[in-house]
Amino acid sequence: MRALWQKLYGWLDERIGFDDFYKNLLDRPEPRGNWWNTLGSASLFLFIMQVLTGIFLTVYYNPSPDHAYESILYIMNDVQFGWLVRGIHHWGASLMVLVVFIHMLRTFVTASYKYPRELTWLVGIGLLLITIGMGFTGYLLPWHQMAYWATTVGTAIAGSVPFLGDFILQALRGGPDLSALTLQRFYAAHIWILPLLLGGLIGFHLFLIIKHGESHWPDKED
Amino acid sequence: MSGSNHISRRDFMKLTTGAIGGFIAAVIGIPSIAYLISPALREDKAGKPVSVANLENVPVGKPYPFSFTVTRVNGWERTSTAYGGFILRRSADPADVLVLSSRCTHLSCRVNWNDEAAGFVCPCHDAMFDIEGKVLYGPPPEPLGHFEHEIDGEGNVIITPVEIKEG
Structure with missing residues (x-):
């Protein structure tokens, strides 16, 4: 059994090269540890958790005005552990915005955005904006009064942009008012467009971090 | 240490890591599976004549x-x-x-x-x-x-x- 496992591992290692992954991802040199440096990993963990619980929610959620709220009541009351899956997704969303934001503050305070990490910072700004976009689009999905009016207000704010405002408002809502189209396009944005953008940019963000290594904590010399 | 009743530090670490890992896997795995198969577990009541x-x-x-x-x-x-x-x-x-x-x-x-x-x-x-x-x-x-x-x-x-x- 053990020999078989080692053979299989050897076969895969020869073709994939686990050693390289190990050296570059887990064994890379780090500056002296500091808890503030763990916020990026915490954001990544929250992202993965939101993806997994989000996929699970799509098993029962129905993005139509007739059934959206009922399907959520069904998840909360009738599906086993539905309250847990939705609860994690609900609270995880707020926590993710918070953690991503504090991560940005830490990067700013320690001046980690400077050469050669400017691009990492810019991509990070994109990640923060998309995270907020995820929160905004997800907020509408329960289609209860709070969601409906929050989105009415949110899209109206976007509509206050000079000249282009009306176009932006109609593009967001899929028409002049909130409707089935609004719910459907927010759903598409929430489960496909924004997560794919977010996932892709996270990959690029991580690539840059591994390429440049982590910045050291500023000291008197800096 | 071989021959004594004490388990080695390495074996202790292996054992506890396995046990905690198994516990975490169960805490995540059981609700996940229950969530997915939930509708299939409902009793189908016989309809009225x-x-x-x-x-x-x-x-x-x-x-x-x-x-x-x-x-x-x-x-x-x-x-x-x-x-x-x-x-x-x-x-x-x-x-x-x-x-x-x-x-x-x-x-x-x-x-x-x-x-x-x-x-x-x-x-x-x-x-x-x-x-x-x-x-x-x-x-x-x-x-x-x-x-x-x-x-x-x-x-x-x-x-x-x-x-x-x-x-």
């Missing part, structure tokens, strides 16, 4: 088709599903009645009575059952199912809408 025909209208010796719908609450929606069958009066005796299901025992298509062939024909895979529901030819593994029935004072055929398999 349905009156499907009156014996006055059922000729002797020829299967008489009937259909009924069962409405169930599935998640956030009520879904009506149509079921069908045939009432066969084997003789003029009102007690000599067989109520067959029209669900083919192969892959659940609906069988039809064919007068010329004198059998129930399944349109999907060309199977045939005789008038009592026994397989004449084709892929079905077992005869047609039937419904429990009662006949009330006015001659109404009242069935329990749960198909009973033969054999």
